[in-house]
């Protein structure tokens with residue numbers, strides 16, 4: 238695991254964009270996209286590079302991590318809509334090749350299995366962008382999630398519903414259920430890039446990187462993955478015991494070591 242500590246949220250965006258650009262240059266075919274506020278700086282930077290520097294994501298497939306259950310088609314907070322507005326429409330990804338689980342499916346359990354199989358068939362995901370919830374969740378794998386889980390229906394914690402109420406207006410409008418890639422599904426990706434900004438992520442980030450591997454902190458499963466890059470701003474990194482070493486290792490990176 239490499240931990241990259243940078244000054245500001247905008248800097249996290251540049252590092253994540255570098256990792257994506259490097260993957261694309263190396264022939265990546267499949268990207269894993271996250272919603273939430275954490276990756277927004279990276280999406281803005283990738284869009285800028287597309288506009289100004291000729292970065293192209295054409296021909297890539299992309300898969301979302303998760304989706305709310307029961308939001309009507311076209312609801313502005315459905316993750317399918319959010320990722321289009323925040324990213325896909327600003328680059329040259331083909332919207333028809335950006336897939337997410339269908340939270341309006343009649344048989345939600347079957348839809349979760351179908352989506353997991355679709356990722357397997359198109360995959361592996363070359364680079365998966367991840368955020369982290371204040372309680373250590375990734376995707377919508379809340380504390381207690383099996384570390385080897387596959388895509389399935391989950392129930393959100395009340396803490397996550399409160400966190401996400403800011404996007405909906407009122408907590409009562411936040412769906413109780415979601416379909417989320419499992420931790421095992423996410424772990425099938427070749428390279429996991431987790432980005433975190435802000436002091437409200439510091440405790441969860443420290444638990445994920447330096448705490449025990451435990452279903453109580455779902456993001457700690459990243460410690461079992463062979464290729465992980467964590468990109469944190471100073472505020473999110475304040476509780477990392479080994480921050481000094483992470484900075485030292487990054488400053489002395491060999492020129493042939495990419496992300």
Ligand code: GLP
Pocket residue numbers: 271272273274275276302303367368369370371374375376377397401
């Ligand atoms: C959300 C998403 C996650 C995201 C996390 C953190 O609910 N399902 O994919 O990483 O919670 O959200 P944010 O980046 O807005 O802090």
